Amino acid sequence: MGCIKLLLFQPLQKYSRTGLFRRKFKRITRGSQNMLRFSPLKKITHTACIAGLITAAQMSFAVEAGPTNISAKGSAVTGSGMTAVSSLRLADKLYFDADIWTGHSGKKDADTIAIRDGRIIGVGTMASLAELTGPSTNKIDLDGAFVVPGFIDNHVHFLDGGASLNRVRLRTAKSQQQVADTIKAFATNTPKGEWILGGEWDHESWGGQLPTKEWIDAVSPDHPVMVFRLDGHMVLANSLALKIAGIDRDTKAPKGGIIVRDTQGNPAGVLKDTAIALMIKFIPKATxxxxxxxxxxxxxxxxxxxxxxxxxxxxxxxxxxxxxxxxxxxxxxxTPHLAASTDEAQTVVAVDVAQQMIDYLDNGIINNAVNVPSLDKETREKLGPLISLAGKLGRFQSLYIEGRPSSIEIEYSGDIGIADTYAITTAVIIGFLEPKVESVNQVSAPSQLAERGISSSEIRVPGDTSFGFQIKVTVTTDKETSQIAGTLYDNTDPRICSIGGTRMDAVPDGWMVVSINEDKPLVLGRLTSVIGEAKVNIANLTLGRDEEGGCALTLINLDSPLDEDALNQLRGLEHVQQIRQVQL
Structure with missing residues (x-):
């Protein structure tokens, strides 16, 4: 299944649909243009664009097959009725009435693009993306503009720009004498033996004659000189620089490069393209x-x-x-650092961080981390299996539910052995959010859930359960209320002990198909036959029912996922009420 990964988005790039643009666009896509050397004194032209990585296959899938619900990690969720879009999947912005280049020849260009959290979640027509829009979606009319992924990367080489401020500049030189005078003035203020670098000369400014080493030898006898032409494809070097680099009449030009020579075959001072590397390697690196x-x-x-x-x-x-x-x-x-000089502050911080790393490596203690709660080693070891179980329960619910979620309730029953359940509750939220967001951790999870309009709560039920303890996660949406409970065997082995109130004993791992069906003969055989015909191996199978002849629950662990055709065959079986597939 295709997915779209956006590197950067904000705002949208618009081009007029003209023949001139289309010709230019074709040239851009055939090859990259050269990057001119940075000049910090020039203002950078700002170009608003979608700077994204959108492959042809991905874009063509969206246009051909219509909108697809795609998680922030690019994984699609398959299940009965999963085309319904929750509030987490609605677009923030919808750009329409556009001519969108999809990257797929022969396919009709789309006219609408849906954006959520700065990422493309759908490309198609206004009608095909209707399910991605809601009352809060901002619809923006592009008035027929031509839209493409951003190919223009405006950026600054900041350190190179700073270096160029202390280098010779020949952009304004209009003659041999001006070139010599500029380098002479720069050499006067440069310690002997140091390289003189820079450039931006243009021989077209003085009639097209290439400069030679003789132009500058007399004004720079104590300084090796290497100055670039403004396009970066040529350098002018003086005799001292050529000597240091070992470039003489016997030096062969590398493939793709030229050593310009005088009538006697000696280097004249200009190196072109790959020949420039013969000298650059002798320039000392900056300290x-x-x-x-x-x-x-x-x-x-x-x-x-x-x-x-x-x-x-x-x-x-x-x-x-x-x-x-x-x-x-x-x-x-x-502002100064308080109570210490800058150097002292850096030393104190370095020692403090090193000590925290030692505490973690020796004792498993984490302190002052921004994405992990501070816990001692014993508590972390005890919490580990519980956090793993909680994460699986949260992820199961995220992939299983239908409709727009509004609340998550976590119930702890029996003796869980932990007084503070905050880390476990947070693990449930992380598991729930991971299929829907790009990044989430133990610090950001509660706020990210609240930002999506989903409330969370936890309750403690001290009474015993037949499992010793269990963690129950209930998610309420605008279509249903879904409930799953889990426990640990031997304090380490996670198990699903009930779904929707129906007791069972299932391993929460890998691909899982959940069937709600009538408790009738032959139903189980027909389910497994369809899976076998799809050439998917069954790893485990767990049954549960509320009463004889009533509603039954079948949970099937698979080695690989079922495709949509196989899932639809299961849904069409007699006595089968619901089929959903999740991946843990």
Missing amino acids: AEQLDKMLEWASLEALKNGDIAGAGLDVYTSEPFEDNPFMGLDNIVT
């Missing part, structure tokens, strides 16, 4: 201190130009702070 300065230069330039609206700093490249260039800027707030 940590130099990288810090590059970041500082880039940040300072961005703040001055308004590319960054504002910032706050409490860690600095050097101390004391008196001469820091950020001082005096109106759009930055600088």
Whole structure:
């Protein structure tokens, strides 16, 4: 089954449906364009787009087969009546009246796209996506705009941008003399022996003649020089740089590269394309201190130009702070670390984190984690099987229910052996949310559930049960109330002990088909025959009923899932009232 994974969405990219655009679009899809070197003094053009990874197969599936309910992890849930859409699956936004490129030749382009939480959940027509819309869905008319996945990636190489602020710039040079004068001025303020880098020269600015090493040798005898052409495909090097790189008349150009030579066959100073690598490997890598300065230069330039609206700093490249260039800027707030210098604070934090890691590795103790509750080792070992069981019960309900959920109730009966059940209740919520959201953990689960309009509660029933204890999870939707209970055998082995009040003893694992049927002869045989004809192996089978001749429950563990055709065959069997399939 196809699914759509969106890397980034906000907002939508719109193009006019013109012949000019379609011709340009074809060229874009045939190959990538070269990335020009970063210039931090230029404003970056902002392009609003859908930047997403949408494969042709995925998009064509959505158009051909209509909308599909897709979980945040890309797994589809199969079951009786599962085309009904809960509130968790309704679109936040619906863009319609568009010409949407699907990536599938021969298929009619869609005109509507449904979005939830910044992700595409459906592509098709307005009618086919009707089940994904609700009263709160924001419908946006694109007025016939042509919509494609975003192919334009506007970004900044921030460190390179900072480095370029301390490099020679030849963009404005219009002659040989201006090239020499610019490099001479830069060399005057550069310590001897250090490389002079930068560039952005354009030989078309002075008539098309390529520069040579002789242009700059006289003004840079003590500095190796390598400066790029503005497109990044050529560099000009002086004689010292060529000597350091070992490039002479006997050096062969690599495949895909050119060493421009003079009439005697000696390197003239210009290297093209892959030949540039012959020199780049000899340029010293930036030190940590130099990288810090590059970041500082880039940040300072961005703040001055308004590319960054504002910032706050409490860690600095050097101390004391008196001469820091950020001082005096109106759009930055600088604060010291309290009770310690920056260096001391970093040391204290590092030691503290290291000690917490030692506590976890030696004793299993977790402290101060943002996504795991703080528990000692003994409690964690006791809670482990209970949390696993709770997660399975929550996930079962998430995949089993029909309709829009409004509440989850967790009931603890008997002696569960744990006074504080918060972690177990949270595990139920995590299991319930995992098929529906991209990411959830023990800290975020309760708030994520509340954001979706679902209430949660827990109750304790101290009386004994025939299982010693059980955890019962009841989910109420606008269509039904579903109930499942589980327990542990020997405090480690999870079991489903009832579904909908019907007692049973089933292993909550893998693919499971749940059948509600009349308690009649031959029903079980017909169920298993259909599964066998679908060439799916039965791993386990559990039966339960409320009374003889009444309603029976059949839970079948499978080695692999049944397809929709096989499920529909099961639903069509005599005396079968309901078939649903889940995966734990």
